[in-house]
Amino acid sequence: ATPTAVMVATGVGANHGVLVKGGDALERAQNVKYIIFDKTGTLTQGKATVTTAKVFSGMDLGDFLTLVASAEASSEHPLAKAILDYAFHFNFFGKLPSTEDAIKKRKQEILSQWLLEVTEFSALPGKGIQCWITGKKILVGNRALMTENGVTIPEEAEGFLVDMEMNAKTGILVAYDGDFIGLIAITDPLKREAAVVIQGLKKMGVHPVMVTGDNWRTAQAVGIDDVRAEVMPAGKADVIRSLQKDGSVVAMVGDGINDSPALAAADVGMAIGAGTDIAIEAADYVLVRNNLEDVITAIDLSRKTFSRIR
Ligand code: ADP
Ligand code: MG
Secondary structure, eight states, X not given: OOHHHHHHHHHHHHHTTEEEOSHHHHHHGGGEEEEEEEIIIXXXXXXXXXXEEEEOSSOOHHHHHHHHHHHHTTOOSHHHHHHHHHHHHXXXXXXXXXXXXXXXXXXXXXXXXXXXXXXXXXXXXXXXXEXXXXXXXXXXXXXXXXXXXXXXXXXXXXXXXXXXXXXXXXXXXXXXXXXXXXXXXXXXXXOTXXXXXXXXXXXXXXXXXXXXXXXXXXXXTTOOSEEEOXXXXXXXXXXXXXXXXXXXXXXXXXXXXXXXXXHHHSSEEEEESSOOHHHHHHOSEEETTOOTHHHHHHHHHHHHHHTTTO
């Protein structure tokens, strides 16, 4: 392709919200063989909502939610935000102000009165969180976190968990003072265009793969054939490197802070949505509309710009 053709293609992309950083990246996209998608915030809307909470101890459900919300209050994770919101609405019966900003402020005020004091908080990426409340250790997260800490999940709870996971929900487990005390089901719907885009990529001869820190069953329920579940944040780049071994061109689509190493490791890194600054820096493409159709637009644009001239 001539420099002019590259310039034209870059302009066409920009008009569609597909920003490409240079001619090399534009050229590489035509040969993509594997395309790796992050799940949360990339294939899904990134709007996690709690659907159910269940206590498996004598504890009152409202108290259970306040306890878990207290532990999650220091976490930045979308799952944590969903839990705080649910705990708030479960326990609050009063009137809220009418504007969104005022509601947010009022919620924060009320929560700060309710929430219990937390010490020694730590986030365990890909697993959950851990901290101390009223002199006892609380763990909130996935199975790996429970197993690591020697917490046994009762059979009845395991049944519930499997059920929610088969419905594409993420089950968050809670242990307090060494005992399993309850679980919370969270859903994060797929983006509307996700299924169509996955089909479209297959028709173009591109093999879609999903990587997620989420559990295997929830990941399966999303509907991509090739799934790598329970991958720790650093492991996403390893998945890419292993696919590159035979010389295949690998693209990665992701949004979050955790995805930056993978975006950088990919031959074609695509940051989707508002993303984080780090993710945008590590990427070759920025898909500003937060629409997965633009992944196809990007590959199409590269193919149209380069393949005719070969
Ligand atoms: P993804 O790869 O889908 O973006 P993450 O790597 O962020 O997911 O998280 C993987 C899993 O770790 C989550 O599905 C959840 O089970 C657990 N987890 C992570 N952070 C938290 C948290 N703050 N509270 C509870 N569970 C968490
Ligand atoms: Mg993510």
